[in-house]
Amino acid sequence: MDRVKDLASKKAAVIFTKSSCCMCHSIKSLFYELGASPAIHELDREASGREMEWALRGLGCNPSVPAVFIGGRFIGSAKDVISYHVDGSLKQMLIDAKAIWF
Amino acid sequence: MADGSPRTDISTDDTDEKNQRFDRGKSTAIVAYDSSDRSKDKTDQKTLRRLAQNREAARKSRLRKKAYVQQLESSRLKLTQLEQELQRARQQGIFISSSGDQAHSAGGNGAMTFDVEYARWLEEQNRQINELRSAVTAHAGDGELRIIVDGIMAHYDEIFRLKSNAAKNDVFHLLSGMWKTPAERCFMWLGGFRPSELLKLLANQLEPLTEQQLTGIGNLQQSSQQAEDALSQGMDALQQSLAETLCSGSLGSSGSSGNVANYMGQMAMAMGKLGTLDGFIRQADNLRQQTLQQMNRLLTTRQSARALLAIHDYFSRLRALSSLWLARPRE
Numbered sequence: 001m002d003r004v005k006d007l008a009s010k011k012a013a014v015i016f017t018k019s020s021c022c023m024c025h026s027i028k029s030l031f032y033e034l035g036a037s038p039a040i041h042e043l044d045r046e047a048s049g050r051e052m053e054w055a056l057r058g059l060g061c062n063p064s065v066p067a068v069f070i071g072g073r074f075i076g077s078a079k080d081v082i083s084y085h086v087d088g089s090l091k092q093m094l095i096d097a098k099a100i101w102f
Numbered sequence: 103m104a105d106g107s108p109r110t111d112i113s114t115d116d117t118d119e120k121n122q123r124f125d126r127g128k129s130t131a132i133v134a135y136d137s138s139d140r141s142k143d144k145t146d147q148k149t150l151r152r153l154a155q156n157r158e159a160a161r162k163s164r165l166r167k168k169a170y171v172q173q174l175e176s177s178r179l180k181l182t183q184l185e186q187e188l189q190r191a192r193q194q195g196i197f198i199s200s201s202g203d204q205a206h207s208a209g210g211n212g213a214m215t216f217d218v219e220y221a222r223w224l225e226e227q228n229r230q231i232n233e234l235r236s237a238v239t240a241h242a243g244d245g246e247l248r249i250i251v252d253g254i255m256a257h258y259d260e261i262f263r264l265k266s267n268a269a270k271n272d273v274f275h276l277l278s279g280m281w282k283t284p285a286e287r288c289f290m291w292l293g294g295f296r297p298s299e300l301l302k303l304l305a306n307q308l309e310p311l312t313e314q315q316l317t318g319i320g321n322l323q324q325s326s327q328q329a330e331d332a333l334s335q336g337m338d339a340l341q342q343s344l345a346e347t348l349c350s351g352s353l354g355s356s357g358s359s360g361n362v363a364n365y366m367g368q369m370a371m372a373m374g375k376l377g378t379l380d381g382f383i384r385q386a387d388n389l390r391q392q393t394l395q396q397m398n399r400l401l402t403t404r405q406s407a408r409a410l411l412a413i414h415d416y417f418s419r420l421r422a423l424s425s426l427w428l429a430r431p432r433e
Contacts, residue, residue: 088325
């Protein structure tokens, strides 16, 4: 959990993924499209990947990846990101966290 | 006078009778002629014979036409009967596939169950839309419209819930679009309609829009397009990944057992990847649902009513187009 929180606070936009996860690929694409440059952490490449995954599940993230943090705050999984994007709040969150400017 | 054609001759007796009358007429006529008229007489005979043949042909043609029309009438009756039976069977929940386009769905029970549920959902939606249309035509107040619109939105939630369950059961059936009509299926995206396309349909039909609404709808269009692109890219990545898994064959390595183990390993990995497909359908449906809801939020009650009617009309016509296409005369 500490590792997760630590990494999540290091950049305005942070996404936890797995290298084999294609839905993660979708969410990454969306962030790139919006002009954000999120920090990507692949759990299957992390030493404490398993504990991190467990921690993410504990936060209510199901499936555990992709797990999105903006401004250090846990936003949700793919479903939440898409919902926030459609109602316009994703962009606002990214602007507020200074991940993008417009 | 024998008619050389292969058609069944229903009028032989009459023909003979007519011929006899003609012959009798001919004999009577001949007596009155003198020898100088014999060549003219021959021409007249040919003409008379030809005229008689023409009359006969016309008569037969009329009789054939009558028989054909009678056949058509009884076919029409039969068709009406069959349609009624079909309707009754459908209401009893027995699924009957739409005409002309049915491949066997391997999903068996799951697929059929969903198809039945979808058919029922469509019927209910038709009913609700008709109610909305009546209310709009009758200049109902916002309050009444709001109730009906909310009902339709809730009904949309229902289909997304049904699809979500069906995706767990048989994702390929959903993706195949066999539960839709051919024209709908052709323009499908990830198991359903494209949200961004839907908004484009409504572009001119919602006026007048306030500045704020215009901006909102514009943003919504852009957002849904971006989300669609993102999901499509994820699907492409999935297909690529799957292809790589299935292609990576190390032929002729450590003997047959090694190969079998390899193969099984590949298949297991591929199975894992296939398992993520239903996640994509679910997010695609999530996008569809969110787009509809956001649209509803941005519009006034009356505008939402018009939008829902327009959306329904579009899909309804697309379905009708499919039927027409399937029934088109082919050479």
